[in-house]
Amino acid sequence: MESASRQKWSLTQEAFDAFLDALDPDRGDAGNRYLEVRANLVRLFEWRGCPLPDDYADEVINRCAKKISEGDAIRDIPTYCVGIARMLLKEMARAPDNKVTSLHHAPEPRALPADPVMESDEREACLRRCLNDFSPENRDLILRYYQGEKGEKINNRKGLERLFGVPAGTLRMRALRLREKLQSCTERCLQKKGVLTL
Amino acid sequence: MWQTGKSEERLLVDYLLGKLPDEKLAEVEDRAFADRAFLAALQAAEADLIDAYVRKELTGPELRKFERLFLASPQRRKKVEFAGTLARLADEAVQPAQSSSWGALFDWARGWGHPLQFAAALGMLACVIGLSWLWSENRSLHSRMANLQSRSSDLERQAHDLTGRLAEEQARANSLTAQSKLPSPPPLMASLVLLPGATRAQSNAIQLLLPAGAQVAHIEIQLEAADDYPRFRVELRTARGDEVMARGNLLRQRNAGGFAVSLDVPASALPAGQYELALKGVSNDSAKDLGFYSFTVRRQ
Numbered sequence: 001m002e003s004a005s006r007q008k009w010s011l012t013q014e015a016f017d018a019f020l021d022a023l024d025p026d027r028g029d030a031g032n033r034y035l036e037v038r039a040n041l042v043r044l045f046e047w048r049g050c051p052l053p054d055d056y057a058d059e060v061i062n063r064c065a066k067k068i069s070e071g072d073a074i075r076d077i078p079t080y081c082v083g084i085a086r087m088l089l090k091e092m093a094r095a096p097d098n099k100v101t102s103l104h105h106a107p108e109p110r111a112l113p114a115d116p117v118m119e120s121d122e123r124e125a126c127l128r129r130c131l132n133d134f135s136p137e138n139r140d141l142i143l144r145y146y147q148g149e150k151g152e153k154i155n156n157r158k159g160l161e162r163l164f165g166v167p168a169g170t171l172r173m174r175a176l177r178l179r180e181k182l183q184s185c186t187e188r189c190l191q192k193k194g195v196l197t198l
Numbered sequence: 199m200w201q202t203g204k205s206e207e208r209l210l211v212d213y214l215l216g217k218l219p220d221e222k223l224a225e226v227e228d229r230a231f232a233d234r235a236f237l238a239a240l241q242a243a244e245a246d247l248i249d250a251y252v253r254k255e256l257t258g259p260e261l262r263k264f265e266r267l268f269l270a271s272p273q274r275r276k277k278v279e280f281a282g283t284l285a286r287l288a289d290e291a292v293q294p295a296q297s298s299s300w301g302a303l304f305d306w307a308r309g310w311g312h313p314l315q316f317a318a319a320l321g322m323l324a325c326v327i328g329l330s331w332l333w334s335e336n337r338s339l340h341s342r343m344a345n346l347q348s349r350s351s352d353l354e355r356q357a358h359d360l361t362g363r364l365a366e367e368q369a370r371a372n373s374l375t376a377q378s379k380l381p382s383p384p385p386l387m388a389s390l391v392l393l394p395g396a397t398r399a400q401s402n403a404i405q406l407l408l409p410a411g412a413q414v415a416h417i418e419i420q421l422e423a424a425d426d427y428p429r430f431r432v433e434l435r436t437a438r439g440d441e442v443m444a445r446g447n448l449l450r451q452r453n454a455g456g457f458a459v460s461l462d463v464p465a466s467a468l469p470a471g472q473y474e475l476a477l478k479g480v481s482n483d484s485a486k487d488l489g490f491y492s493f494t495v496r497r498q
Contacts, residue, residue: 045271047227049271050270078231079228082228086224123279123280127280127283127284142284146249146284146285147285147288148288148289150255173242176241182280183276183280186280186283
Protein backbone atom coordinates (compact mmCIF):
# COMPACT_ATOMS: atom_id res chain seq x y z
CA MET A 1 0.00 0.00 0.00
CA GLU A 2 2.78 2.35 0.82
CA SER A 3 6.30 3.00 -0.34
CA ALA A 4 9.05 1.54 1.82
CA SER A 5 10.17 4.85 3.32
CA ARG A 6 6.64 5.79 4.42
CA GLN A 7 5.77 2.39 5.85
CA LYS A 8 8.43 2.87 8.54
CA TRP A 9 6.18 5.29 10.43
CA SER A 10 3.32 3.89 12.41
CA LEU A 11 0.61 5.62 14.38
CA THR A 12 1.45 6.17 18.03
CA GLN A 13 -0.95 6.99 20.82
CA GLU A 14 0.55 10.46 21.14
CA ALA A 15 0.14 11.11 17.43
CA PHE A 16 -3.43 9.92 17.49
CA ASP A 17 -4.22 12.10 20.53
CA ALA A 18 -2.73 15.06 18.74
CA PHE A 19 -4.87 14.26 15.69
CA LEU A 20 -8.01 14.17 17.84
CA ASP A 21 -7.07 17.41 19.57
CA ALA A 22 -6.63 19.04 16.20
CA LEU A 23 -10.10 17.91 15.18
CA ASP A 24 -11.76 19.33 18.30
CA PRO A 25 -10.60 20.31 21.79
CA ASP A 26 -13.50 18.33 23.28
CA ARG A 27 -12.54 14.67 23.18
CA GLY A 28 -16.14 13.49 22.70
CA ASP A 29 -16.74 15.80 19.75
CA ALA A 30 -13.29 14.96 18.41
CA GLY A 31 -14.21 11.28 18.45
CA ASN A 32 -17.39 11.93 16.50
CA ARG A 33 -15.55 14.04 13.96
CA TYR A 34 -12.90 11.37 13.60
CA LEU A 35 -15.60 8.79 12.80
CA GLU A 36 -17.15 11.15 10.27
CA VAL A 37 -13.83 11.87 8.55
CA ARG A 38 -13.00 8.20 8.40
CA ALA A 39 -16.45 7.28 7.05
CA ASN A 40 -16.09 9.83 4.27
CA LEU A 41 -12.65 8.50 3.40
CA VAL A 42 -14.01 4.95 3.24
CA ARG A 43 -16.79 6.20 0.95
CA LEU A 44 -14.34 7.99 -1.28
CA PHE A 45 -12.16 4.90 -1.69
CA GLU A 46 -15.24 2.80 -2.29
CA TRP A 47 -16.46 5.19 -4.98
CA ARG A 48 -13.08 5.04 -6.63
CA GLY A 49 -13.17 1.26 -6.71
CA CYS A 50 -10.45 0.48 -4.15
CA PRO A 51 -10.42 -3.12 -2.96
CA LEU A 52 -9.65 -2.21 0.67
CA PRO A 53 -11.32 1.12 1.48
CA ASP A 54 -10.89 0.74 5.24
CA ASP A 55 -7.16 0.16 4.98
CA TYR A 56 -6.73 3.12 2.68
CA ALA A 57 -8.76 5.34 4.99
CA ASP A 58 -6.55 4.36 7.94
CA GLU A 59 -3.44 5.06 5.91
CA VAL A 60 -4.75 8.57 5.15
CA ILE A 61 -5.37 9.21 8.84
CA ASN A 62 -1.92 7.89 9.71
CA ARG A 63 -0.32 10.29 7.28
CA CYS A 64 -2.38 13.21 8.58
CA ALA A 65 -1.56 12.32 12.20
CA LYS A 66 2.11 12.09 11.31
CA LYS A 67 2.02 15.60 9.83
CA ILE A 68 0.35 16.95 12.95
CA SER A 69 2.80 15.14 15.26
CA GLU A 70 5.63 16.70 13.26
CA GLY A 71 4.26 20.13 14.14
CA ASP A 72 2.41 21.04 10.96
CA ALA A 73 -0.65 23.22 11.56
CA ILE A 74 -3.61 21.96 9.59
CA ARG A 75 -6.60 24.24 9.56
CA ASP A 76 -9.19 22.00 7.89
CA ILE A 77 -8.38 18.41 8.71
CA PRO A 78 -11.31 16.77 6.78
CA THR A 79 -10.38 18.59 3.57
CA TYR A 80 -6.72 17.88 4.15
CA CYS A 81 -7.48 14.19 4.57
CA VAL A 82 -9.44 14.11 1.31
CA GLY A 83 -6.42 15.70 -0.36
CA ILE A 84 -4.14 13.00 1.04
CA ALA A 85 -6.63 10.38 -0.16
CA ARG A 86 -6.44 11.68 -3.73
CA MET A 87 -2.66 11.72 -3.55
CA LEU A 88 -2.72 8.16 -2.30
CA LEU A 89 -4.99 7.13 -5.18
CA LYS A 90 -2.48 8.54 -7.64
CA GLU A 91 0.38 6.79 -5.86
CA MET A 92 -1.43 3.50 -6.04
CA ALA A 93 -2.21 4.01 -9.70
CA ARG A 94 1.50 4.63 -10.41
CA ALA A 95 2.81 1.76 -8.29
CA PRO A 96 4.05 -1.29 -10.28
CA ASP A 97 1.91 -3.62 -8.15
CA ASN A 98 -0.89 -1.11 -8.01
CA LYS A 99 -3.82 -2.21 -5.95
CA VAL A 100 -5.94 0.65 -7.18
CA THR A 101 -6.66 -0.26 -10.76
CA SER A 102 -6.78 2.44 -13.33
CA LEU A 103 -10.37 2.63 -14.38
CA HIS A 104 -9.51 2.86 -18.06
CA HIS A 105 -6.82 0.22 -18.10
CA ALA A 106 -8.14 -2.54 -15.91
CA PRO A 107 -7.23 -5.88 -17.47
CA GLU A 108 -10.34 -7.89 -16.72
CA PRO A 109 -13.78 -7.06 -15.44
CA ARG A 110 -14.70 -8.57 -12.11
CA ALA A 111 -17.64 -10.79 -11.46
CA LEU A 112 -19.59 -11.27 -8.29
CA PRO A 113 -18.39 -14.48 -6.67
CA ALA A 114 -20.94 -17.23 -6.68
CA ASP A 115 -23.11 -16.89 -3.61
CA PRO A 116 -23.19 -20.25 -1.86
CA VAL A 117 -26.74 -21.56 -1.66
CA MET A 118 -26.66 -21.80 2.13
CA GLU A 119 -25.41 -18.22 2.48
CA SER A 120 -28.01 -17.02 0.04
CA ASP A 121 -30.76 -18.82 1.97
CA GLU A 122 -29.50 -17.42 5.25
CA ARG A 123 -29.40 -13.93 3.82
CA GLU A 124 -32.95 -14.24 2.58
CA ALA A 125 -34.11 -15.57 5.94
CA CYS A 126 -32.40 -12.69 7.75
CA LEU A 127 -33.84 -10.15 5.34
CA ARG A 128 -37.33 -11.54 5.83
CA ARG A 129 -36.91 -11.40 9.59
CA CYS A 130 -35.72 -7.79 9.43
CA LEU A 131 -38.58 -6.86 7.12
CA ASN A 132 -41.00 -8.30 9.64
CA ASP A 133 -39.63 -5.89 12.21
CA PHE A 134 -40.70 -2.98 9.99
CA SER A 135 -44.15 -1.44 10.26
CA PRO A 136 -46.52 -2.64 7.50
CA GLU A 137 -46.33 0.80 5.91
CA ASN A 138 -42.54 0.86 5.82
CA ARG A 139 -42.37 -2.74 4.69
CA ASP A 140 -44.68 -2.07 1.77
CA LEU A 141 -42.87 1.14 0.98
CA ILE A 142 -39.44 -0.41 0.61
CA LEU A 143 -40.71 -3.47 -1.23
CA ARG A 144 -42.76 -1.35 -3.63
CA TYR A 145 -40.02 1.20 -4.09
CA TYR A 146 -37.46 -1.36 -5.20
CA GLN A 147 -39.85 -3.68 -6.99
CA GLY A 148 -39.91 -4.15 -10.74
CA GLU A 149 -37.77 -3.15 -13.67
CA LYS A 150 -37.42 0.21 -15.38
CA GLY A 151 -40.93 1.33 -16.44
CA GLU A 152 -42.70 -0.69 -13.77
CA LYS A 153 -40.38 0.69 -11.12
CA ILE A 154 -41.04 4.26 -12.27
CA ASN A 155 -44.79 3.69 -12.06
CA ASN A 156 -44.43 2.13 -8.63
CA ARG A 157 -42.56 5.12 -7.34
CA LYS A 158 -45.05 7.57 -8.78
CA GLY A 159 -47.81 5.62 -7.11
CA LEU A 160 -45.98 5.82 -3.80
CA GLU A 161 -45.47 9.58 -4.19
CA ARG A 162 -49.22 10.00 -4.62
CA LEU A 163 -50.06 7.63 -1.85
CA PHE A 164 -47.83 9.37 0.67
CA GLY A 165 -48.29 12.82 -0.84
CA VAL A 166 -44.57 13.54 -0.87
CA PRO A 167 -42.22 14.66 -3.64
CA ALA A 168 -39.95 12.18 -5.36
CA GLY A 169 -36.82 13.35 -3.51
CA THR A 170 -38.38 12.92 -0.09
CA LEU A 171 -39.67 9.48 -0.97
CA ARG A 172 -36.26 8.52 -2.33
CA MET A 173 -34.52 9.52 0.91
CA ARG A 174 -37.08 7.70 2.98
CA ALA A 175 -36.61 4.55 0.91
CA LEU A 176 -32.83 4.92 1.12
CA ARG A 177 -32.85 5.20 4.92
CA LEU A 178 -35.11 2.17 5.16
CA ARG A 179 -32.80 0.29 2.82
CA GLU A 180 -29.72 1.17 4.89
CA LYS A 181 -31.50 0.14 8.05
CA LEU A 182 -32.60 -3.10 6.45
CA GLN A 183 -29.11 -3.90 5.18
CA SER A 184 -27.55 -3.19 8.59
CA CYS A 185 -30.13 -5.41 10.27
CA THR A 186 -29.54 -8.18 7.73
CA GLU A 187 -25.76 -8.04 8.18
CA ARG A 188 -26.09 -8.14 11.96
CA CYS A 189 -28.36 -11.15 11.61
CA LEU A 190 -25.86 -12.89 9.31
CA GLN A 191 -23.00 -12.12 11.70
CA LYS A 192 -24.95 -13.69 14.54
CA LYS A 193 -25.38 -16.80 12.42
CA GLY A 194 -21.68 -16.78 11.62
CA VAL A 195 -22.33 -16.43 7.90
CA LEU A 196 -20.88 -12.97 7.54
CA THR A 197 -17.65 -11.70 9.00
CA LEU A 198 -16.73 -8.10 9.50
CA MET B 199 -33.35 18.58 -0.10
CA TRP B 200 -31.12 18.18 -3.11
CA GLN B 201 -33.42 17.45 -6.02
CA THR B 202 -31.98 15.41 -8.83
CA GLY B 203 -33.18 16.16 -12.30
CA LYS B 204 -32.21 13.98 -15.20
CA SER B 205 -28.93 15.79 -15.81
CA GLU B 206 -27.94 15.71 -12.13
CA GLU B 207 -28.84 12.05 -11.93
CA ARG B 208 -26.71 11.38 -14.96
CA LEU B 209 -23.81 13.22 -13.31
CA LEU B 210 -24.09 11.05 -10.21
CA VAL B 211 -24.28 7.85 -12.22
CA ASP B 212 -21.30 8.90 -14.33
CA TYR B 213 -19.35 9.64 -11.17
CA LEU B 214 -20.23 6.25 -9.70
CA LEU B 215 -19.18 4.52 -12.91
CA GLY B 216 -15.89 6.46 -12.99
CA LYS B 217 -16.77 8.18 -16.24
CA LEU B 218 -15.90 11.73 -15.11
CA PRO B 219 -12.53 13.43 -15.49
CA ASP B 220 -10.43 13.87 -12.33
CA GLU B 221 -11.50 17.45 -11.66
CA LYS B 222 -15.18 16.52 -11.94
CA LEU B 223 -14.64 13.52 -9.70
CA ALA B 224 -13.16 15.78 -7.02
CA GLU B 225 -15.98 18.25 -7.47
CA VAL B 226 -18.65 15.63 -6.81
CA GLU B 227 -16.77 14.21 -3.82
CA ASP B 228 -16.17 17.62 -2.23
CA ARG B 229 -19.80 18.48 -2.59
CA ALA B 230 -20.87 15.14 -1.14
CA PHE B 231 -18.72 15.72 1.95
CA ALA B 232 -19.97 19.27 2.37
CA ASP B 233 -23.67 18.74 1.63
CA ARG B 234 -25.50 15.91 3.39
CA ALA B 235 -28.43 16.08 0.98
CA PHE B 236 -26.10 15.73 -1.98
CA LEU B 237 -24.37 12.82 -0.24
CA ALA B 238 -27.75 11.16 0.28
CA ALA B 239 -28.62 11.70 -3.38
CA LEU B 240 -25.33 10.09 -4.36
CA GLN B 241 -26.06 7.12 -2.07
CA ALA B 242 -29.57 6.79 -3.51
CA ALA B 243 -28.14 6.86 -7.04
CA GLU B 244 -25.68 4.17 -5.99
CA ALA B 245 -28.53 2.02 -4.65
CA ASP B 246 -30.46 2.38 -7.90
CA LEU B 247 -27.36 1.57 -9.93
CA ILE B 248 -26.79 -1.57 -7.90
CA ASP B 249 -30.44 -2.52 -8.39
CA ALA B 250 -30.07 -2.02 -12.13
CA TYR B 251 -27.10 -4.37 -12.05
CA VAL B 252 -28.83 -7.14 -10.11
CA ARG B 253 -31.81 -6.83 -12.44
CA LYS B 254 -29.42 -7.18 -15.39
CA GLU B 255 -30.37 -3.80 -16.80
CA LEU B 256 -26.76 -2.73 -17.31
CA THR B 257 -25.04 -3.67 -20.54
CA GLY B 258 -21.86 -3.01 -22.49
CA PRO B 259 -19.26 -0.58 -21.11
CA GLU B 260 -21.48 0.43 -18.16
CA LEU B 261 -21.72 -3.17 -17.04
CA ARG B 262 -17.96 -3.59 -17.24
CA LYS B 263 -17.28 -0.35 -15.38
CA PHE B 264 -19.81 -1.31 -12.73
CA GLU B 265 -18.23 -4.70 -12.16
CA ARG B 266 -14.74 -3.19 -12.02
CA LEU B 267 -15.72 -0.60 -9.44
CA PHE B 268 -18.51 -2.18 -7.44
CA LEU B 269 -17.24 -5.69 -7.07
CA ALA B 270 -13.78 -4.63 -5.93
CA SER B 271 -14.40 -4.09 -2.24
CA PRO B 272 -16.12 -6.37 0.28
CA GLN B 273 -18.38 -3.51 1.40
CA ARG B 274 -19.77 -2.97 -2.06
CA ARG B 275 -20.07 -6.67 -2.73
CA LYS B 276 -22.25 -6.91 0.35
CA LYS B 277 -24.41 -4.11 -1.04
CA VAL B 278 -24.77 -5.97 -4.34
CA GLU B 279 -25.64 -9.25 -2.63
CA PHE B 280 -28.15 -7.49 -0.40
CA ALA B 281 -29.72 -5.75 -3.40
CA GLY B 282 -30.15 -9.08 -5.19
CA THR B 283 -31.99 -10.57 -2.24
CA LEU B 284 -34.11 -7.45 -1.74
CA ALA B 285 -35.10 -7.39 -5.42
CA ARG B 286 -36.14 -11.04 -5.23
CA LEU B 287 -38.25 -10.49 -2.13
CA ALA B 288 -39.74 -7.28 -3.52
CA ASP B 289 -40.86 -9.05 -6.69
CA GLU B 290 -42.20 -11.95 -4.64
CA ALA B 291 -44.06 -9.64 -2.25
CA VAL B 292 -46.20 -8.02 -4.94
CA GLN B 293 -47.79 -11.29 -6.02
CA PRO B 294 -51.56 -10.77 -5.66
CA ALA B 295 -52.01 -13.45 -3.02
CA GLN B 296 -49.48 -11.83 -0.74
CA SER B 297 -50.40 -8.24 -1.31
CA SER B 298 -51.44 -6.47 1.88
CA SER B 299 -54.36 -4.11 2.19
CA TRP B 300 -51.83 -1.29 2.22
CA GLY B 301 -50.36 -2.72 -0.96
CA ALA B 302 -53.80 -2.96 -2.52
CA LEU B 303 -54.32 0.72 -1.77
CA PHE B 304 -50.98 1.40 -3.40
CA ASP B 305 -51.93 -0.59 -6.49
CA TRP B 306 -55.07 1.43 -6.74
CA ALA B 307 -53.24 4.75 -6.32
CA ARG B 308 -50.59 3.82 -8.85
CA GLY B 309 -53.06 3.84 -11.70
CA TRP B 310 -53.83 7.56 -11.38
CA GLY B 311 -51.67 10.12 -13.14
CA HIS B 312 -53.14 13.60 -13.04
CA PRO B 313 -53.78 15.63 -9.86
CA LEU B 314 -57.44 16.09 -10.80
CA GLN B 315 -57.72 12.40 -11.44
CA PHE B 316 -56.11 11.83 -8.09
CA ALA B 317 -58.60 14.16 -6.40
CA ALA B 318 -61.42 12.28 -8.12
CA ALA B 319 -59.79 9.09 -6.97
CA LEU B 320 -59.82 10.32 -3.39
CA GLY B 321 -63.51 11.13 -3.73
CA MET B 322 -64.14 7.70 -5.09
CA LEU B 323 -62.12 6.23 -2.27
CA ALA B 324 -64.35 8.03 0.24
CA CYS B 325 -67.43 6.67 -1.57
CA VAL B 326 -65.97 3.19 -1.63
CA ILE B 327 -65.19 3.36 2.08
CA GLY B 328 -68.71 4.64 2.82
CA LEU B 329 -70.34 1.98 0.68
CA SER B 330 -68.11 -0.64 2.20
CA TRP B 331 -69.21 0.48 5.65
CA LEU B 332 -72.88 0.38 4.67
CA TRP B 333 -72.42 -3.00 3.03
CA SER B 334 -70.62 -4.25 6.12
CA GLU B 335 -73.41 -2.95 8.40
CA ASN B 336 -76.04 -4.48 6.15
CA ARG B 337 -74.25 -7.80 6.20
CA SER B 338 -73.96 -7.60 9.95
CA LEU B 339 -77.73 -6.98 10.31
CA HIS B 340 -78.50 -9.81 7.91
CA SER B 341 -76.21 -12.06 9.84
CA ARG B 342 -77.87 -11.14 13.16
CA MET B 343 -81.35 -11.66 11.66
CA ALA B 344 -80.31 -15.03 10.29
CA ASN B 345 -79.01 -15.96 13.75
CA LEU B 346 -82.27 -14.94 15.41
CA GLN B 347 -84.31 -16.83 12.81
CA SER B 348 -82.13 -19.85 13.31
CA ARG B 349 -82.56 -19.66 17.11
CA SER B 350 -86.33 -19.23 16.68
CA SER B 351 -86.48 -22.32 14.46
CA ASP B 352 -84.47 -24.27 17.03
CA LEU B 353 -86.87 -23.29 19.81
CA GLU B 354 -89.87 -24.26 17.68
CA ARG B 355 -88.27 -27.58 16.92
CA GLN B 356 -87.54 -28.17 20.62
CA ALA B 357 -91.14 -27.32 21.56
CA HIS B 358 -92.43 -29.71 18.91
CA ASP B 359 -90.14 -32.47 20.19
CA LEU B 360 -91.29 -31.92 23.76
CA THR B 361 -94.95 -32.04 22.72
CA GLY B 362 -94.31 -35.33 20.93
CA ARG B 363 -92.51 -36.80 23.94
CA LEU B 364 -95.30 -35.69 26.24
CA ALA B 365 -97.88 -37.41 24.03
CA GLU B 366 -95.77 -40.57 24.03
CA GLU B 367 -95.48 -40.52 27.82
CA GLN B 368 -99.23 -40.02 28.18
CA ALA B 369 -99.89 -42.95 25.82
CA ARG B 370 -97.48 -45.10 27.79
CA ALA B 371 -99.14 -44.15 31.08
CA ASN B 372 -102.57 -45.03 29.64
CA SER B 373 -101.22 -48.33 28.41
CA LEU B 374 -99.81 -49.17 31.86
CA THR B 375 -103.12 -48.28 33.45
CA ALA B 376 -104.96 -50.55 31.01
CA GLN B 377 -102.46 -53.35 31.63
CA SER B 378 -103.01 -53.08 35.38
CA LYS B 379 -106.63 -53.98 34.80
CA LEU B 380 -105.78 -57.19 32.88
CA PRO B 381 -105.57 -60.65 34.64
CA SER B 382 -102.23 -61.16 36.42
CA PRO B 383 -99.61 -63.05 34.47
CA PRO B 384 -98.33 -66.36 35.80
CA PRO B 385 -95.94 -65.87 38.76
CA LEU B 386 -92.27 -65.71 37.88
CA MET B 387 -91.31 -67.34 41.15
CA ALA B 388 -92.29 -70.79 42.50
CA SER B 389 -92.17 -71.49 46.21
CA LEU B 390 -91.50 -74.60 48.21
CA VAL B 391 -91.70 -74.92 52.00
CA LEU B 392 -89.98 -77.84 53.67
CA LEU B 393 -91.05 -78.63 57.23
CA PRO B 394 -88.83 -80.26 59.78
CA GLY B 395 -89.41 -83.82 60.97
CA ALA B 396 -91.07 -85.02 57.78
CA THR B 397 -90.41 -88.66 56.97
CA ARG B 398 -88.83 -89.72 53.69
CA ALA B 399 -92.16 -91.09 52.60
CA GLN B 400 -93.85 -87.86 53.43
CA SER B 401 -91.11 -85.92 51.70
CA ASN B 402 -91.45 -87.93 48.51
CA ALA B 403 -94.97 -86.61 48.24
CA ILE B 404 -93.76 -83.00 48.24
CA GLN B 405 -93.81 -81.43 44.83
CA LEU B 406 -92.44 -78.20 43.42
CA LEU B 407 -94.53 -77.02 40.52
CA LEU B 408 -92.59 -74.79 38.13
CA PRO B 409 -95.02 -72.99 35.82
CA ALA B 410 -93.93 -72.07 32.33
CA GLY B 411 -92.05 -68.81 32.55
CA ALA B 412 -90.97 -69.32 36.17
CA GLN B 413 -87.40 -68.12 36.65
CA VAL B 414 -86.69 -68.76 40.31
CA ALA B 415 -87.69 -71.40 42.81
CA HIS B 416 -87.84 -70.02 46.31
CA ILE B 417 -87.17 -72.79 48.85
CA GLU B 418 -87.87 -72.15 52.51
CA ILE B 419 -86.78 -74.67 55.17
CA GLN B 420 -88.50 -74.34 58.48
CA LEU B 421 -86.15 -74.88 61.45
CA GLU B 422 -86.77 -76.51 64.80
CA ALA B 423 -86.24 -74.46 67.91
CA ALA B 424 -83.01 -76.30 68.71
CA ASP B 425 -81.50 -75.42 65.35
CA ASP B 426 -79.63 -72.41 66.61
CA TYR B 427 -76.51 -72.01 64.52
CA PRO B 428 -74.76 -68.91 63.38
CA ARG B 429 -74.74 -70.12 59.84
CA PHE B 430 -76.40 -72.80 57.78
CA ARG B 431 -75.47 -74.73 54.68
CA VAL B 432 -77.79 -76.25 52.10
CA GLU B 433 -76.73 -78.83 49.50
CA LEU B 434 -79.09 -79.78 46.70
CA ARG B 435 -78.57 -82.94 44.69
CA THR B 436 -80.49 -85.00 42.23
CA ALA B 437 -81.83 -88.39 43.34
CA ARG B 438 -78.75 -89.97 41.68
CA GLY B 439 -76.44 -87.89 43.84
CA ASP B 440 -75.33 -85.23 41.28
CA GLU B 441 -74.83 -81.90 43.00
CA VAL B 442 -77.12 -79.21 41.65
CA MET B 443 -75.93 -76.46 43.92
CA ALA B 444 -74.60 -75.74 47.39
CA ARG B 445 -75.05 -72.56 49.37
CA GLY B 446 -73.21 -71.73 52.57
CA ASN B 447 -73.23 -68.78 54.96
CA LEU B 448 -77.01 -68.77 55.13
CA LEU B 449 -78.55 -67.07 58.13
CA ARG B 450 -81.78 -68.08 59.74
CA GLN B 451 -84.62 -65.61 59.54
CA ARG B 452 -87.63 -65.20 61.76
CA ASN B 453 -90.98 -65.93 60.20
CA ALA B 454 -94.50 -66.71 61.36
CA GLY B 455 -93.61 -70.33 62.37
CA GLY B 456 -90.41 -69.49 64.17
CA PHE B 457 -87.16 -69.53 62.22
CA ALA B 458 -86.44 -70.57 58.67
CA VAL B 459 -83.57 -70.67 56.20
CA SER B 460 -84.41 -69.76 52.64
CA LEU B 461 -82.61 -69.75 49.34
CA ASP B 462 -83.43 -69.05 45.73
CA VAL B 463 -82.55 -71.56 43.04
CA PRO B 464 -82.66 -70.73 39.35
CA ALA B 465 -85.53 -72.60 37.75
CA SER B 466 -83.23 -73.51 34.88
CA ALA B 467 -81.18 -75.61 37.35
CA LEU B 468 -84.18 -77.68 38.25
CA PRO B 469 -85.31 -79.94 35.48
CA ALA B 470 -88.27 -82.12 36.28
CA GLY B 471 -87.26 -84.97 38.56
CA GLN B 472 -86.46 -86.11 42.07
CA TYR B 473 -84.17 -84.06 44.31
CA GLU B 474 -82.65 -84.35 47.75
CA LEU B 475 -81.79 -81.40 49.94
CA ALA B 476 -79.46 -81.57 52.94
CA LEU B 477 -79.51 -78.88 55.64
CA LYS B 478 -76.49 -78.42 57.90
CA GLY B 479 -75.84 -76.21 60.86
CA VAL B 480 -72.35 -74.63 60.78
CA SER B 481 -70.62 -73.63 63.97
CA ASN B 482 -66.94 -72.75 64.17
CA ASP B 483 -65.32 -75.16 61.77
CA SER B 484 -67.79 -78.02 62.18
CA ALA B 485 -71.05 -78.71 60.38
CA LYS B 486 -73.90 -80.81 61.76
CA ASP B 487 -76.54 -82.50 59.63
CA LEU B 488 -79.90 -81.14 60.61
CA GLY B 489 -82.17 -82.80 58.10
CA PHE B 490 -82.63 -84.39 54.69
CA TYR B 491 -85.54 -83.50 52.47
CA SER B 492 -86.76 -85.06 49.27
CA PHE B 493 -89.04 -83.40 46.75
CA THR B 494 -90.15 -83.75 43.19
CA VAL B 495 -89.98 -81.00 40.60
CA ARG B 496 -92.69 -80.91 38.08
CA ARG B 497 -92.92 -78.54 35.20
CA GLN B 498 -96.19 -77.19 33.94
